[in-house]
Amino acid sequence: MRIFYIYGISLFLTACAQDRIAKPDPLMSEEQLINFQIDLALINAANNFPEGYYVPLDSLYRFHGIDSLTFVKNNTYYASKSKRYTRIFEEVESRLKTMQEQDSVAPPQPLLDNKY
Secondary structure (H helix, E strand, C coil): HHHHHHHHHHHHHHHCCCCCCCCCCCCCHHHHHHHHHHHHHHHHHHHCHHHHCCCHHHHHHHHHHCCCCHHHHHHHHHHCCCHHHHHHHHHHHHHHHHHHCCCCCCCCCCCCCCCC
């Protein structure tokens, strides 16, 4: 019976040590994911503005050089590592608050000069 407990504990510890979600290819760095999440938050906040004042989501993927599947895989990978994921979103929140503090009272300006 004692061997069963030792075997069970060792099996539990080795199972916890393994990565359950494999690293995606290509792997976005934490900084890249932070920048993407900031831009994504800004685009989501701009949904209430007229069309000329925000950038479509497809442009965000092109700007960051990724596609939606790459983002989903990287987001899932980082979400499986809760401490890193929490740290990423704390940094996103901090940068957004800094941007809000620096924001002027001028009306919003269109990001695109011409329409596609």
